[in-house]
Amino acid sequence: MTDDTTIEIEEVGGHRVDADRLRDLLTENARIREIFADSDVAGLRVLGPQVPVRDQDGPPFTATVVDATGNVAATVRGDLDRPDAFEVASTAVVPNPTxxxxxxxxxxxxxxxxxxxxxxxxxxxxxxxxxxxxxxxxxxxxxxxxxxxxxxxxxxxxxxxxxxxxxxxxxxxxxxxxxEHLDDHDCEDHLPVGVGGLPGGDTGLGQVRVRVVKGGQELWSFTVVRPRDSAPTHLGKGSGVELRQVRYRGRLVLWQAHVPILNVLYDDGVTYRDWQNSETQFQAVGSDPVGPGWRVCSGPPATILESGTDVGNFQGVAFWYDDGELQIVSEMQAGWYRYISEWRLRDDGTIQPRFGFAGTRNPRTCMRHQHHVYWRLDFDIEGAGRDIIEQRGLILPGQPVWHRIVRETKRIRSPFAREWRVLDADSGRGYRITPGAADSSADAYGVADLWFLRYRGTELDDGVGVVGGPPSATQVKLDQYLTGESIDRTDVVVWYAGHFLHDEEHPSPHQGHVVGPELRPVRW
Missing domain, CATH: 3.10.450 (Nuclear Transport Factor 2; Chain: A,)
Structure with missing residues (x-):
């Protein structure tokens, strides 16, 4: 870290719904008793509860209540102060083991x-x-x-x-x-940490407020939510390192940015919808200004991609500033997969979302497979609303370089659609989205590369609550939100997908295991 740049981290309160109180109220709910007729209602497991990021987003909470023993589940929406008005419906959610x-x-x-x-x-x-x-x-x-x-x-x-x-x-x-695993090859080089050694990660704050100050001037200000508590929480999957209320030089850029959807398809048809709230350990040396789970590093942190090992001395979110760039990184575990959730914020306003892929020894990942990662970027340039979306394709004589998108739609990256930007209609300021060199393009399972949707507080994910299943069960289901609404001068959410092909017979260099776009400021 340079002498004139400081990283300031402080505790920030987050509104939470009391899960124990909710469970007590549900014991008296007739619909819950009907759905869980053969279960001990008092012993039900509560996933979430998820509270709105914005106060006006509808019901005060959404939770999933499960009987983990029998895999019976229900979604509950409502207000703790009005239990008689709870909305309860059966759902298909298979919770991960605790x-x-x-x-x-x-x-x-x-x-x-x-x-x-x-x-x-x-x-x-x-x-x-x-x-x-x-x-x-x-x-x-x-x-x-x-x-x-x-x-x-x-x-x-x-x-x-x-x-x-x-x-x-x-x-x-x-x-x-x-x-089902077709052979007994020993894929990957890294020995896994045994079940008895997996860290629980229950200590420490769930979110903090961060400021990057250079020469006395605030460059960045934002809230970071660690993977353990990342939204959405009501399906028990999370979204990696989540950023909220991101401001550059005092102006609002993003209200929320995270990865709610992550899946994988193998050549033999095996698919998984992975989770991103199970933190695992990596190497990070430095100080913990607000207690466990948050570390300002004195040297570059090393995840499994850099260290080549599944062990470490830190669990949570690490910060490392060097050469005009702040790195925010965490490592997560889903079975034998290891995922790296990372953001890089540069002094010039550039934001680089990054997602890395690795694994420990197993007999499955030897088979060729494709990972798909979906960022949800809730842009609020200069505030919510008044956003416009423009697309850049081929540069043709006599034709404008940028074309306006006015309706909800999805896109596949191609020479005719290769860059996009989100602008504030009044100031003209905004951010330009340039695909990363390793991001590839969607196949049939990946569906698309971008979606442009009108903001809805209930659309934090696509509602998939299973981990395994046929491709139709685990693939991204964002198309359900394409209703043809106008997005011109409204509050717009951009979903951006990166696709990584993992082929043991044709291994990629290190940079091939990391995907993500570049978000660069326009007229800032």
Missing amino acids: HEELRGALEVLHADERYAPFAGRDDVIVYQPMPPTSDVEQDDGTVVRRITLGIFDPDGSPVHRFVAVDLRDRLVDWDLHGV
Whole structure:
């Protein structure tokens, strides 16, 4: 960090809904009792509750209530002060295992007599694979929740073995079907941290306010939400490092920016919709001005992409300023995947959203697959409303360089659509969106590269609550919001997609594992 530039971090309060109070109120709700007729209502798990980022966004909270044992779920919307007016509806959400469930499953596995040959061996690692659960439907339609565990045995045949643990009856299924991997190759080089060593990440603030001050002048001001608490929370997936109320030189640029949608498709049709709220450790040296989970680094932080290891000394969000640029970075875990959520803010006003892809040893990622990451960029140039969208394509004689987009639409990157900008209709200030060199273009599963939508506070994601399933279940579903509304001089949200092809037979250089556009100020 240079002598005349400081990074100031302070605690900022965030409105929260009391999940325990909500659970108590739901025990008296007739619709909840109907949906969860065979469940202990008092023991239901509450995902979220998600509160609006803006006060005028409708119901004070949205939450998902689940019976994790039987995979029964309901969406609840309303106001804690008006429980009689709660809106309750059944939904299809399969919650990810908690850290407590993973550790409980490990205990059950260790107690199983068939685990005896692995016991006491330092080279055997029990880790979280994909998919995270291997549930079984009974003849009566009810579902038994089972936690999936992977056993890495470097001397075994197979090297990777998968089991499903029923926590309720303390049973282990060693003949697991439905976790299909076509071979037993050892993909990736990094040994995973075992389930017992996965950090919980429950300590520390959920969000902070950050200022970048250079020579006494404020360049940047924004709120950072760590992946653990990132929105949306009501599906239990999160969105990586989330930025809110981003201002450059005192002027508002973005109200909210995050990655609510992340999925992957393999060549054999296996797909996953991943989560981004499970922080994992990486290397970062520095000071923690507001306590655990927030570190101002004295040297460049190193995620699994730089360090080549799945262990570290820090968990949360790290900041590193160097050569006119602030890096904001965190590392996340989803099964054997490791994801890097990063933002880079330059002194000249340029914003670079970045997303990185890595993994630990497993038998699945050897197969060619395509990751798709979808940023949600809620631009509020100079304030909400009065936004205009323009597109740049081929430069033709006698034709304007930029063309206005006036209706909700989606786009595929091509020579005819290669750059876009969001401008304030009154001042002409704005930001230009230039695709990154490694961002590729959408295939049929990826659907599109950009969506331009009129702002709706209920459209923080596309409503997909499953992790695994056929491509039709996990692919992005933003097209449902294309209603033909005018977006000219309104409040506009831009969804931007990056697509990364992972092919073990044709490995990419390091920069090929990172995607993201460049957002550059216009007339600022």
